[in-house]
Amino acid sequence: MCSENMIEKTWQGIGASSGRAVGKVWVLQAFKDEQDKRDPDAFDSARELERLQKAIDLTNTNLSKLEQQVRNEQGEEFAQIFAAHKLLLTDPSFIGEAQNRIKSKNLPAEQALKEVAEEAVKTLRNIPDRYFQERAVDVQDVLQQLLQNLLGPRGTGVAAFPQEGNWIVLADELTPAQTISLPKERVLGFIVRKGGNTSHAAILARTYAIPAVLGVSGSWEELTELKWAELDGDEGWVKPTGEGAVGTQPSGDSPEEETEYLDGAVLQEMVLAANVGNPADAALIQKFKAQGVGLYRTEFLFMGEALPTEEAQLQAYSEVIKACTPHLTVIRTLDIGGDKKAPALELPEEQNPFLGVRALRLCLQKPEIFRRQLRAIWRASAVGPTAVMFPMVATLEELRKAKELLFSAREEIVNEGYSIGEVQVGVMIEIPAAAWNASKISAEVDFFSIGTNDLTQYMLAVDRENHQLADLYQTDHPAVLGMIARVSKAAEQAGIWVGICGEAGGDVLLSPFFAALGIRELSMSPGQLPKVRRSLAKLTFKPEEKSKLVEAVLNCGTAAEVKERLKDFLEGH
């Protein structure tokens, strides 16, 4: 149990999703391979076969549930991964062979499975084609689930989440699949030792408005001694707490309570929109009263095992646009590459994927895939206000090429007799070269949306997935904010609007600075909307105060000074 000094201990991490949570800790155990300690003389192959069958049935039930849930939440493409896993459970070369070995070699079920799976993994890895090599992951995934289920109800993994009660989930690492599988309504908060602010787990936590602290500094051994804990997803700390207290406290007011704030002067000039990843998020648009979608990440549609058809894309885009109307939906074209993989595209490994063939660069190399997406966007534009935004633009030539393809798709669609709506065209400003060149680019688009995640990563030369460099990943670095000011000025002079759609869009501390700059739209994870709205609603600027704040911030030498300035400003208001 906790020693005296542990009670006082506080661990620092990255505040990845807003709000405070306090409650009992449930530890997500990574699967550990345990040696079979049973007496070999007592071996009973009939019993082993029975154990194996039970584990198969349990795994099959879990996979069916997961398949159904993922189909509802993420769409058909993801669901197919789990359907393929289920096929492995009836595979004569896998399960059949394992059963043979239990009988002929007197092996325990675990060992028989492991032997067969290891051989299969080896065979697949040796095939000189990445499609096939990657299927080894599926075999390992199914093996893990079977081994866990062989351990019975006291097993490990997400399946072991308690049937009752609300819990703080503590994990060494949290995969998107694990996050999806947890009953989110009973998760009070997340404490995750690995991963940063932009990891998938962080984004999912924010989407569901569950407080989370990631990249926690403590060792796994000391963290797992936590029985009751409190965490703050804004300030990024975790500490042990006494028994009994349970609950969460959003840092903003609940959506119902905040209507009175909706009329602030600053809010009248600004649009608070949501970042979404799939049509299932449409419910969150309404729940958190988003004024549109400032970033619709379409890549999730493309991450399954087959590419989405035009019809499937049309359906997905239309659903979000419909949920948003009368507000605008900004659809970002495919942003694959870098940290996001798409097996169906069969992309070669790159030395520096973040500097490689990603996003628009990839689309221009694969114009057929791009064309299908642009056609779907035009057709969806008939449903409501639509904008299209190109990611990873570095040069004007790329933008011009993309626009050419966009308008040729428009011509096709019109000629085929479909009705279409107006579509605004914008560029996601995330490469420093485009930001610097914003005044030239502004003449050829309707809006800018600043992607602060990548802009920060590229300006500070910090890999945003590398949690060892989390301290250096400073979105509030004066150079990044200076660049944003430059982009905003260029937009103002050209008479186009500019939004922020990176994680900085949901940063309460930075929001007065963005308001002072004249940024029109802040787009963020839906769960962050209440606190940003509440903070901006209380805000008023006296004459001259906007330019003074901007000047004061841009005169800072460090991110720490920027924070001090902005804190002072907020406290004075």
Added chain:
Amino acid sequence: MITREVTIKNSSGLHARPASLWVQAASRFQSKIQIKKADAEVDGKSILGILSLGLTAGSQFELIVDGEDEQEAAKVLEELLASMEKQDV
């Protein structure tokens, strides 16, 4: 027993999704279904077996179907490959 020479023509080959479709189709028949490529021979109802052959675009293999419903099985599987080629899955 029916033996057919088959060539994979869809661009990504018989990888996960196409192989899943194949296994689902093959499993509906009583007949024993074997796939033979060079020295290797695998169970045509096993996804792992099929994947292990690494049947990429252009690969050729021998399809051997043996059983009461062999005619129907061979026909359905050949049609499946043709439709995969057409849709290029």
